[in-house]
Amino acid sequence: MSATILVAEDQLHIRSLIDYKLRNSGYTVVCVEDGAAALERARELKPNLIMLDVMMPLMTGFEVLAALKADPLTTSIPVLLVTAQSKEHEVLRGLELGAEDYITKPFSPNELAARVKKVLLTHGIR
Amino acid sequence: MSITFLIVLTLTAAATIFVVLASILLVLHKGTVGRRVRRISRLNDMYAASVTEFLAADLPEIPPGSPASRAFRAYDSLLLPLRTGFDAVPRRRREMHFQALTQVVLDFGKDLTGESVDRLVYLSYMFGIVDRLLRRLTHRRWWVRAEAAMDLGTVRARRAIAPLTAAVEDSHPDVRFQAIRALLTLVGVEALRTVFRVGRELTTWNMMELSVDVLHFREDAIPYLIEGLASTDKSIVLFCIEMLAEIGFVNAVDPLSQVALKYPNTSVRAKAIEALGRLGDSRAEGLLVKNLSNAIPQLRLSSLRALARIGTPSAVPALRQRLADGPLDEKIAAARALVRAGEEGLAVLQEFSSSSGLIGAAAGQAMEEAARE
Numbered sequence: 001m002s003a004t005i006l007v008a009e010d011q012l013h014i015r016s017l018i019d020y021k022l023r024n025s026g027y028t029v030v031c032v033e034d035g036a037a038a039l040e041r042a043r044e045l046k047p048n049l050i051m052l053d054v055m056m057p058l059m060t061g062f063e064v065l066a067a068l069k070a071d072p073l074t075t076s077i078p079v080l081l082v083t084a085q086s087k088e089h090e091v092l093r094g095l096e097l098g099a100e101d102y103i104t105k106p107f108s109p110n111e112l113a114a115r116v117k118k119v120l121l122t123h124g125i126r
Numbered sequence: 127m128s129i130t131f132l133i134v135l136t137l138t139a140a141a142t143i144f145v146v147l148a149s150i151l152l153v154l155h156k157g158t159v160g161r162r163v164r165r166i167s168r169l170n171d172m173y174a175a176s177v178t179e180f181l182a183a184d185l186p187e188i189p190p191g192s193p194a195s196r197a198f199r200a201y202d203s204l205l206l207p208l209r210t211g212f213d214a215v216p217r218r219r220r221e222m223h224f225q226a227l228t229q230v231v232l233d234f235g236k237d238l239t240g241e242s243v244d245r246l247v248y249l250s251y252m253f254g255i256v257d258r259l260l261r262r263l264t265h266r267r268w269w270v271r272a273e274a275a276m277d278l279g280t281v282r283a284r285r286a287i288a289p290l291t292a293a294v295e296d297s298h299p300d301v302r303f304q305a306i307r308a309l310l311t312l313v314g315v316e317a318l319r320t321v322f323r324v325g326r327e328l329t330t331w332n333m334m335e336l337s338v339d340v341l342h343f344r345e346d347a348i349p350y351l352i353e354g355l356a357s358t359d360k361s362i363v364l365f366c367i368e369m370l371a372e373i374g375f376v377n378a379v380d381p382l383s384q385v386a387l388k389y390p391n392t393s394v395r396a397k398a399i400e401a402l403g404r405l406g407d408s409r410a411e412g413l414l415v416k417n418l419s420n421a422i423p424q425l426r427l428s429s430l431r432a433l434a435r436i437g438t439p440s441a442v443p444a445l446r447q448r449l450a451d452g453p454l455d456e457k458i459a460a461a462r463a464l465v466r467a468g469e470e471g472l473a474v475l476q477e478f479s480s481s482s483g484l485i486g487a488a489a490g491q492a493m494e495e496a497a498r499e
Contacts, residue, residue, distance in 0.1 A: 013233045017234070020182040106238050106239040106243075107238065108238065108240025108242055110241060
């Protein structure tokens with residue numbers, strides 16, 4: 001059974017690209033377009049990995065990450081943050097909140113897929 | 127019926143007919159616009175899906191060192207469905223499709239890097255997007271030129287480097303600025319050499335936005351910033367001074383000192399002196415102390431403020447003199463510099479704090495500020 005990845009990204013074209021790329025890589029992908037939906041779906045699905053954009057409507061990626069780590073049901077799910085390139089403080093804050101890894105925009109879809117694979121392997125998921 | 131009544135009646139009827147016709151036309155226009163917007167939205171979604179497939183599809187293995195043509199042939203095969211569909215679009219609708227495809231390419235271009243960008247660039251060339259943008263770069267309306275410059279940077283069209291270099295000398299500041307940013311995206315930090323050589327009249331807003339890009343390059347930008355100090359354009363020199371101070375490259379002391387001594391504009395010299403203070407390097411002390419007796423008040427004041435950042439006992443005699451003889455703003459600046467000049471400086475302040483008048487007030491204020499810190 002393939003790993004399930006929850007992708008939270010508000011920009012439609014980027015969300016579609018990530019969805020397509022990860023499906024092509026053999027994962028089951030669930031996409032949402034805001035932070036509140038991401039939190040709700042994460043609690044419902046308990047995916048193998050969550051990819052969070054930092055800037056999203058309703059709840060930011062940081063708020064979702066903090067809520068996920070505070071909930072015993074979702075605290076162990078690895079989170080990959082997507083941040084803007086010029087914002088080092090975003091990266092640091094995300095790592096402090098418990099993100100497993102991060103990728104900065106602009107990003108390469110190939111690199112994204114590789115990072116997802118690496119995080120999943122680290123958690124023993126193929 | 128009187129003629130006046132007939133005239134009023136006729137005008138009223140005409141106005142009513144006009145309003146009714148205008149309302150009907152507005153409703154029809156709104157309907158047409160709405161249909162167009164929905165059609166464009168459908169086209170955007172369609173091309174977004176096609177471009178997504180093109181960008182995310184796996185390529186056959188290409189051995190390292192292979193010529194670029196192998197990758198291009200692979201891209202061609204991936205683009206075939208999109209190409210076929212686009213060529214089948216009727217001529218009268220082709221422009222709308224082209225604009226939708228261009229917008230999708232630009233949206234992706236802002237957020238992607240790596241091999242995906244190579245694919246996007248290839249797509250942009252194959253579908254004539256780059257050619258269209260290059261033509262728009264010479265449009266008579268400045269906002270069209272500015273948008274074209276920005277978009278050429280987004281699609282990473284290296285063929286646009288020469289036209290964008292020419293656009294750095296455009297008559298409109300927004301066009302110049304977008305061309306600069308596009309060149310930085312396409313060429314990297316080396317573009318700063320051209321930018322500082324031919325660029326001119328950067329606005330305050332331009333400088334703020336450009337500083338984000340330059341600070342991203344950090345130490346790599348320093349040689350070009352130092353070259354930029356020799357620009358004949360005042361805004362470029364001011365920008366380079368600010369960036370050198372912000373990056374904090376202490377070896378910029380010598381070139382900044384040259385600007386502080388020799389540049390023909392007083393405000394630029396004052397900015398260079400301020401930057402020397404921010405760098406905090408003791409090699410600037412001699413120049414700053416010498417400027418305390420400059421005939422130009424702005425330069426004396428800048429030097430006093432810079433010495434307050436550096437803090438050097440060797441400046442105490444000159445600072446003492448400014449505290450005694452200078453106008454109020456120089457007295458205050460000199461007093462603050464004396465606080466930072468160690469025991470000798472504090473001794474001078476103690477001595478003057480009991481004086482009456484402005485000298486005593488300035489000395490007292492500086493000592494109070496120091497106590498609060």
